[in-house]
Amino acid sequence: MxxxxxxxxxxxxxxxxxxxxxxxxxxxxxxxxxxxxxxxxxxxxxxxxxxxxxxxxxxxxxxxxxxxxxxxxxxxxxxxxxxxxxxxVARTFQNIRLFSQMTVLENVMIGRHCRTSSLIMGAILRTRKTRKEEQETIDKSYDILEKVGLSEQANEFASSLSYGAQRRLEIGRALATExxxxxxxxxxxxxxxxxxxxxxxxxxxxxxxxxxxxxxxxxxxxxxxxxxxxxxxxxxxxxxxxxxxxxxxxxxxxxxxxxxxxxxxxx
Amino acid sequence: MDYFIELFCSGLTRGSIYALIALGYTMVYGIIGLINFAHGEIYMIGAFTSFIVATVLSIYGFPLAAIVVVAGVAAAIWSSAYGYTVEKIAYKPLRHAPRLAPLISAIGMSILLQNYVLLAQTSDFLPFPELIPEFAFMEPIAHIIGSSDIVILLTTTVVMLALTFLIKFTRIGKAMRATAQDRTMALLVGINVDRVISATFIIGSALAAIGGLLIASHIGQINFAIGFIAGIKAFTAAVLGGIVYSGSCSGEPDSGPDRKFCHRLYFQ
Amino acid sequence: MITVKEVKRSLLVSLWFVFLTFPLMVIKVNPYERTVSWRWSNMVYVAIGTFVISLLAKAWFVRKERRMARQQDSCHARIPIIQRILQRPGYRYPLAAFLLGAVLAFPHLFSTYQANIMTTALMYIVLGLGLNIVVGVAGLLDLGYVAFYAVGAYSYALLNLHFGLGFWTVLPVGGLLAALFGVLLGFPVLRLRGDYLAIVTLGFGEIIRLILENWNAFSKGPSGISNIPRPGFFGLEMSLDQAMIYMYYLMIGLLLVTIFVVNRLQDSRLGRAWLALREDEIACQAMGIDKTRTKLIAFSLGAFWAGLIGVIFAAKTTFVNPASFTFMESAIILSIVVLGGMGSIVGVILGALILVLLPEYLRALSEYRMLAFGAILVAMMIFKPEGLIANVRRIYCYQGRKSNTALKNDE
Missing domain, CATH: 3.40.50.300 (P-loop containing nucleotide triphosphate hydrolases)
Structure with a gap:
């Protein structure tokens, strides 16, 4: 041990x-x-x-x-x-639970949710902090997609991916939570x-x-x-x-x- | 003490009628996992059909017994037909749609049916003919419990026993229980799930129609909007009793008087 | 395309409906005079009507199946025309400018009466956009939305009655009060599953209405509160016409703000979380999204807008009573969202215009309005569950280190 x-x-x-x-x-x-x-x-x-x-x-x-x-x-x-x-601690699911009506990239971006903090006011006023955070979210998510080999399909719906790709996307989404x-x-x-x-x-x-x-x-x-x-x-x-x-x-x-x-x- | 017993009895009466309606919610929810918002409207249509039939027959001078039977049967037939049609139109195409879709469709159906009756008939309150006479032998206890209460209690008891028998011991009842547990599996072992669902809607609607007839003759008037409130109350009963088959019968007698108490408190 | 078999089927359907509608459509009794009238002509209408509808529905499904088959071949999702126009920046700005011009000039081109109707339509657009956050984006079926609308309206009426507060003071207060109610209701309720949530919100809407109707000392009961002042404009005295036009511009302003805010919200971290929550709650939580909090924000934001419009409603009609806040009102707002396309701003605008203006201009058919609402809700769910204008997901641009490779995918 x-x-x-x-x-x-x-x-x-x-x-x-x-x-x-x-x-x-x-x-x-x-x-x-x-x-x-x-x-x-x-x-x-x-x-x-x-x-x-x-x-x-x-x-x-x-x-x-x-x-x-x-x-x-x-x-x-x-x-x-x-x-x-x-x-x-992040996890994937046995029966895949992706957000199927969102794009592949957005699925990973959801994973970044708990590492970011902008809320209502930030979203409405689109402050500099929010914009920076948002761009960071996109960039980091893209990096993760490259890692799991899905950057080509970044803007497709998650539901259109093949089974194996969906499993990899789940891993990518979990990785996004750091x-x-x-x-x-x-x-x-x-x-x-x-x-x-x-x-x-x-x-x-x-x-x-x-x-x-x-x-x-x-x-x-x-x-x-x-x-x-x-x-x-x-x-x-x-x-x-x-x-x-x-x-x-x-x-x-x-x-x-x-x-x-x-x-x-x-x- | 008398007052309490009187309250309890009238609560029991109302409660048992709501239980009839609640069973429709419960059965449908059990089978396809949908809150059938249109169910209150089915009940209202049952009440309206029995009103029309009873009034027409009484105008043409039929005897009371015949009126009661024909009105009851007509209400059950047409309510079932409406329930069946509603399922075929509004829910069946949406079996595999996202969760919200059948719910919204059900709300749409409810609005549609309500306004259909409003336009086809009237928006006024209509006097419902008195179908249950005051029995002479009830005289001594009439101040506690009326004749109509007794009739309602007896009818609901008989209907519920029949339903229990149907679900426990018949083929279709077994198929319904199987479908409620696992629709895919039921399909795989050769149960015609579409037919089971239709049967559920038909039975539930017939129960609602009987409830409609009873409550309309109990209260003495109807209009197109009664389905909505009755539907909410019955649904509450269904939830209190738990959304399982026998549950909504057992949950109901307690909630009946409760609701009655609340009503009294509310209006005083 | 339509075979003999289909016609036969449609005939059967129409026969079934003749049977179905017989007691209610044909017989009409007058219980007081004890007369029966048999309206046989209705039967013919029902037969013909259902026959045609049944054929049309069949034709639609056949077409849809063919289109689906074709789509699977080409592997490209069809983007509706309106969406394509909106996506082109070349079209977008002139179009927006034209629309803005038309909207601003509207009260001067047409009568004040028209402007008044338009103001109502604009109010419903904002209500629709508010509910769209709750139902369309976050997927929480709220059937008691009108309660928050009532809270806004009554907060202006009561605060004005008792404390003499003006429109501009109460506008934010009404919105915040409604949002507070949203939080109060949402806290215990939002852990419920979709359909239970629907029932509880429905009950809440009824409770609010019944309180307003029965608590005479508080809300003056069914007779309502009258003589609510219209909004002031730096203490300027206005005629009725001017006040109406002022109201119109006020609504335009509020609508623009709402569109701006809702658009930004949808496109933010919060908006994504709402969408994800709509799709899968458990996965959402596993991704670190606080379910209760995120739902609560959506719920109270939606309530906030209902409250704002409630205040404006009270100011516009100068009179509020509980009859304005029935379940049907919630159903209308819900149909706006559903008809337009859940989650889509343009869709909601279109849906509100159709559902509010159509009955207004088809006065003769106004009693069929609610019937049509019901039918539209059902038909939309069956034929076009995505609404008139489906929401299209945004494409994000990558600006990191390997930008050149990634950007190619976006173009």
């Missing part, structure tokens, strides 16, 4: 009525680290993301975030989603091999620029090549954690995925 983690989750529990979707989950992410969260369908991975980003309020447990820039820690439980984004921790929910779902390969390059590039990444993914090849560490979940519990090499041979993981009866320890 890293001693200078930027995200520390301890004992996170989420109950929906009588169903325990997350059961005393512990997890940590270090700076510039790529951590994968895997597990069979219904294991609670997306629920975990929703707890992290404030969409759900966890029933119990603690989520702490430590900013690598300032070194200041803060508790995320009970914060509204927008506050959490402002603190430096996160130090990026949560990717099945970024490779529905992509062809070429698109997946591009995605791997993109994710590595994002990591090299200083973002830590926590991703949910079913594509094992991608997970094994990308991740520094892997957490495995089943039925809301963490059943294993370790490097890709360790996970590959972990019996509990194999049981969870293949249903082999290995031992009585995981009731």
């Amino acid at each position: 890293m001693n200078k983690s930027i995200l520390v989750v301890s004992g996170l529990t989420m109950d929906f009525g009588g169903i325990r979707a997350l059961d005393r989950l512990d997890l940590d992410v270090g700076p510039k680290e790529i951590v994968a969260l895997i597990g069979p369908n219904g294991a609670g991975k997306t629920t975990f993301f929703n707890c992290l980003t404030g969409i759900y309020l966890p029933s119990d447990g603690d989520i702490r975030l430590v900013s690598p820039q300032t070194g200041r820690g803060s508790r995320l439980n009970g914060l509204k989603p927008n506050k959490i984004t402002k603190k430096g 996160p130090f921790l990026l949560l990717l929910d099945e970024p490779a779902a529905g992509m062809n091999p070429q698109e997946t390969a591009d995605l791997v390059t993109l994710i590595l590039q994002i990591r090299d620029e200083g973002h830590a990444i926590l991703l949910i993914e079913h594509d094992m090849k991608l997970v094994m090549t990308l991740s520094d560490r892997i957490f495995v979940m089943d039925y809301g519990k963490k059943i294993a954690q370790g490097t890709p090499a360790e996970i590959r041979v972990n019996r509990a993981v194999i049981k969870a995925y293949l249903g082999e009866d290995v031992g009585p320890d995981n009731a």
Whole structure:
């Protein structure tokens, strides 16, 4: 375990009525680290993301975030989603949630919202500060589009993009919020091999620029090549954690995925 | 204490009628997730149709029992026809449109129907013929609960039992429940979703028509604008009871007297 | 294009409608004199009318499908003519100058009566633009918009009655009061989902009207408040005609300000956030947009404009009573926004002119006005949900380091 983690989750529990979707989950992410969260369908991975980003309020447990820039820690439980984004956690969605009636560029510009501040008066009077901020927003958004390879389609509607491009746009939009921790929910779902390969390059590039990444993914090849560490979940519990090499041979993981009866320890 | 019981009874009466209308909202909301703003107007059309039929029959001298039955059936038939048509025109083409579109279309339908009745008939209040006579055996408790209250309570109870039976035990009821849970899935297992939706509108409208007939004969007058207020009240009831099938019946008896109390307080 | 099958279908449709409208259209009873009149001629009108409408609707859908097919081939979105004209800077300025000239000269070319009607139309344009922020841009279906209009009107009437405050003092006060009401209502309500929000705002509109109607001590009840002074012009005495023309120019001024402000707002960080909120609330929050706050701003801004126009309405008619603030008024303003095209300023202007001026000039048909409103709302949603003039997204220019490559995309 890293001693200078930027995200520390301890004992996170989420109950929906009588169903325990997350059961005393512990997890940590270090700076510039790529951590994968895997597990069979219904294991609670997306629920975990929703707890992290404030969409759900966890029933119990603690989520702490430590900013690598300032070194200041803060508790995320009970914060509204927008506050959490402002603190430096951004996410993408499993079922793509782009603003489909807005242009590609505007989608990314929305991501800049929490890093800008002009309001009614600034907008009406179009003060120098607002104009500067607006131009900065456009420029930074263009830069991000170049990074995710969509600058050619900047002024097209988001809904007209191909599936893979929409996933990349979601990543771009999340990057625009200047996160130090990026949560990717099945970024490779529905992509062809070429698109997946591009995605791997993109994710590595994002990591090299200083973002830590926590991703949910079913594509094992991608997970094994990308991740520094892997957490495995089943039925809301963490059943294993370790490097890709360790996970590959972990019996509990194999049981969870293949249903082999290995031992009585995981009731 | 008597006063309280009287209030409670009349609240219960009104409440049970609103429950009939509320069921229409609930069913439609359950199936297609739309607040059917035109539902109040369907109820109003039911009341108007029964008014016209009843008055015509009474002018031609038919016996009271025949008038009640024919007016009730006519109201149910035409209200259902209107409900069916409204769905086909205003909602069906918008099944896959953005969220606001069917809502605005529903408001448009409501305005359209209201003014259609206004233009086709009149803007005046019309006296509704008295369809429920004062029964002699009710004499001892008439100061607490009137004959019409009893009839209304009995009718709504019967209708609701019938509806519960329909939804719980018949084929179409099962199809409706399936569609309400997951429309795509219902479609995939071979349920004709269009027909289920139509059936929902028809049943809901028929219920509203019965409600219309009862409330009009209870109050004794109607006009083209009654649908709007009744619609809002019934919708409130639907929300209080929760937007699920049996909910709006169970939520209603409590809110009936409450509303009555508020009315009293408001006007004093 | 129209086959025998379609004609047969339309015949069936018209038969169905004859059945449907039979009791209400044909029979008319007089319960007092106990007479029945059978209006069989209506049946013929219904039959012919629905037959034609049904055929026309069918033809429209066929055409639309063909156009869609063609569009998919060419891969280019069709931009409407008006939009294309507006986008060309060469046309835009002369057109604007001409319009401004026509608008300024209007009261001198036509009668004061005409100017008065035009003033009403202008008021509805501003109301439409205000509601457009709420419904068209931010996607919050507000059915009680007229409540804020009433707040503005009554704040002028009451502040003038009790404290003798003048028009120019109350104008901003009325707007701010309405905005305050917007915040007060919006706070608990804006967490609701679209359709529930619609119901609650509808209820709020009715509550305000009922309060005004029943709280006699406060608002003088249904009889309303009369003798509200018209706006003054540096203490100048004006005749009725002059006052009307003055009112007209006042509205022109306010409209220009409104267009300017709304345009800038739509084109700002806030405007983008509203649009995004309309599309997907959860994604919005995940992008760091404060949902409640952004909605609240939209809601209260819309209310602010309704309040301003309320004050002007009170000053124009010199009389307010609750009957002016019914749900139908909200419905009219909503139809303006929907008809014009949600989110589009030009569309709202066009929609308001059509919906206000048409019934005004077709006096004979004025009783069909509300019927037409309803029909327009439904028909617009079915045939042209984007409105007369759809809003076109702005294209932004990149002026960063790699400007030459990026700019090529914009041209």
